[in-house]
Amino acid sequence: MxxxxxxxxxxxxxxxxxxxxxxxxxxxxxxxxxxxxxxxxxxxxxxxxxxxxxxxxxxxxxxxxxxxxxxxxxxxxxxxxxxxxxxxxxxxxxxxxxxxxxxxxxxxxxxxxxxxxxxxxxxxxxxxxxxxxxxxxxxxxxxxxxxxxxxxxxxxxxxxxxxxxxxxxxxxxxxxxxxxxxxASYGHLDLDRILMAMDYDPVSQELTVNQKGLAAIEHYLFVRYFMYAQIYNHPKNLAAAWGLEQAISRARELFGVGQVWADGVIGAWLTQNNQELSLEQYLGADDITLVYHLQAWQHHSDAILADLCRRYLDRDLLKAWDISNLSDSGQQSKLTQARELAKRFDLDPAYYVTIRTAVSRGYTLYNKGIKVKSPRGLVDINQCSSLVMTLTQPLTKQYLLYPREIEADLQRSP
Incomplete structure (x- = not known):
C-alpha cells in the first residue's frame, strides 16, 4: 500500500x-x-x-x-x-x-x-x-x-x-x-459558503447554485472582476510581459540567421510552431531555462537584444500611460510622438513603444454560465441578480508603453 x-x-x-x-x-x-x-x-x-x-x-x-x-x-x-x-x-x-x-x-x-x-x-x-x-x-x-x-x-x-x-x-x-x-485584500473569498451554495440538477446534470447562496456567488464574481482590473491587468504586468515578448522576438530574429546561441530546447521554441514541438522539447522549457537564456543574451553584441534582456532581468520596465480617455486619433498621435522620441534616443520604436489593451469582465455566459435554482426553474445568474448584470459589461483600457528615457519629453508634448 x-x-x-x-x-x-x-x-x-x-x-x-x-x-x-x-x-x-x-x-x-x-x-x-x-x-x-x-x-x-x-x-x-x-x-x-x-x-x-x-x-x-x-x-x-x-x-x-x-x-x-x-x-x-x-x-x-x-x-x-x-x-x-x-x-x-x-x-x-x-x-x-x-x-x-x-x-x-x-x-x-x-x-x-x-x-x-x-x-x-x-x-x-x-x-x-x-x-x-x-x-x-x-x-x-x-x-x-x-x-x-x-x-x-x-x-x-x-x-x-x-x-x-x-x-x-x-x-x-x-x-x-x-x-x-x-x-490584494479585496481578493478574499468565503470558500465554505461558495461550496455550500453549489448544487446539482439531476435533470440537466449541470452544476447549479442554490438561490439562498446567491450572495456568496455574487461576491465571488466581484472579486474576480477586481482581481482582473487591479492585478492581472495591472499596467506594470502589461509592461513586463510585453518587454519579455520583445526580448524573445529579437532573439528569434537573430537565431534565425545564426547570430545568437540557444540550447536545443529553446532553439526549438524559437523556430518551430509551438503546437508541433516534440513532447521532450515542450517539457524541457520552464521559467528556469528561459531566464538562463535571458541572462546569457544580456551580454550579446546585439545592442537591442542585450538591452531588452537587461531591462527585464533588472526590472527596468517600460512606463505605462493610461490613454483610455483619448480618442482613437489622440491615442495614435501619442503613439507617433513616442516613436519619434524613442528614435532620438537610438531606441528602435518597434521594440520599445506600443499600445496595449486590457479588458476586465466579471461575468460572461462562457460554458453555460452559472445556473441558479429558482422557483421558476434554472435561470442564469444575471437574470436574478442586478449586481451580476453590471459585471457583464467589460472595462477596457488602453496603455501606451514607452521607455522611461523619453518620459519627460513625452509628458510635455501636446
Whole structure:
C-alpha cells in the first residue's frame, strides 16, 4: 500500500491524500511524475512577480489547491447524489492535471509563442509514459474521459463544470491564491459558503447554485472582476510581459540567421510552431531555462537584444500611460510622438513603444454560465441578480508603453 501523503498549503492547510483510497493513491502517483513536478518551476502569475514581489507561487501549488477544492466540492455533492460517486476519479484527476500544459511564465508564454496550454495538457497526459501508464493501470477509459472533460464533452456537464466553467475549482483557487500572494485584500473569498451554495440538477446534470447562496456567488464574481482590473491587468504586468515578448522576438530574429546561441530546447521554441514541438522539447522549457537564456543574451553584441534582456532581468520596465480617455486619433498621435522620441534616443520604436489593451469582465455566459435554482426553474445568474448584470459589461483600457528615457519629453508634448 502506498503511504498517505500530506501537503501543507498556506490556503487550504493540510492537504492529505489517503494511500489506502484507490483514487487518492492514483493522485499521489500522478503528482510524483516528472510532468507534474515540472510545474514547480513555472510561476503561477507569470511575470507578475516584477509588480507584486510576493507573487512567487507555482503552477504546482495551484494544481494541488484546485484538486483539494474539487475534492471538497465533489464529495459534498456525491453524498447527496449517489449517482455522481462513480465519477470521483475523473473529477479529481482532471482538477490535478488541468494545468500540465503551461509553458514558461504561464499565460505569458502563450502570447509569446502562440501556443495553447489546453492543447499541451491533453498531449502530455496522453503521450507522457509515466502519466499515461498510471492512468491506464487505474482504468483503461480514464485518459479518454479526461480528454472529454477538458474539451467540455463529458456527457455529465457537472463533471467538467467543476474543472472548467464560470464557477469552477480552478478559478476559486487562483483567485484566493493570487490574492494571498499579491497582498490584494479585496481578493478574499468565503470558500465554505461558495461550496455550500453549489448544487446539482439531476435533470440537466449541470452544476447549479442554490438561490439562498446567491450572495456568496455574487461576491465571488466581484472579486474576480477586481482581481482582473487591479492585478492581472495591472499596467506594470502589461509592461513586463510585453518587454519579455520583445526580448524573445529579437532573439528569434537573430537565431534565425545564426547570430545568437540557444540550447536545443529553446532553439526549438524559437523556430518551430509551438503546437508541433516534440513532447521532450515542450517539457524541457520552464521559467528556469528561459531566464538562463535571458541572462546569457544580456551580454550579446546585439545592442537591442542585450538591452531588452537587461531591462527585464533588472526590472527596468517600460512606463505605462493610461490613454483610455483619448480618442482613437489622440491615442495614435501619442503613439507617433513616442516613436519619434524613442528614435532620438537610438531606441528602435518597434521594440520599445506600443499600445496595449486590457479588458476586465466579471461575468460572461462562457460554458453555460452559472445556473441558479429558482422557483421558476434554472435561470442564469444575471437574470436574478442586478449586481451580476453590471459585471457583464467589460472595462477596457488602453496603455501606451514607452521607455522611461523619453518620459519627460513625452509628458510635455501636446
Amino acid at each position: 502506498l503511504p498517505s501523503r500530506t501537503y501543507h498549503d498556506p490556503l487550504h492547510g493540510a492537504i492529505t491524500l489517503d494511500g489506502s483510497d484507490p483514487v487518492e493513491k492514483l493522485l499521489i502517483r500522478l503528482i510524483d511524475t516528472p510532468a507534474c513536478q515540472r510545474l514547480r518551476r513555472i510561476r503561477q502569475l507569470g511575470t507578475a512577480s516584477l509588480t507584486f514581489h510576493g507573487a512567487e507561487a507555482s503552477r504546482f501549488t495551484h494544481s494541488l489547491g484546485v484538486m483539494q477544492i474539487a475534492r471538497r466540492a465533489f464529495d459534498r455533492l456525491a453524498k447527496r447524489y449517489s449517482e455522481l460517486r462513480p465519477y470521483r476519479p475523473q473529477v479529481l484527476v482532471a482538477a490535478l492535471l488541468h494545468d500540465l500544459g503551461h509553458g514558461p511564465f504561464s499565460h505569458t508564454a502563450e502570447e509569446i509563442f502562440q501556443g495553447q496550454h489546453e492543447h499541451w495538457t491533453r498531449r502530455i497526459f496522453l503521450e507522457s509514459s509515466p502519466l499515461r501508464q498510471a492512468l491506464d493501470e487505474f482504468h483503461p477509459q480514464l485518459a479518454t474521459d479526461l480528454e472529454k472533460i477538458y474539451l467540455k464533452q463529458f456527457p455529465i456537464p457537472l463533471v467538467w463544470q467543476l474543472v472548467t466553467s464560470q464557477l469552477d475549482c480552478d478559478r476559486l483557487d487562483y483567485l484566493m491564491r493570487d490574492s494571498y500572494f499579491t497582498g
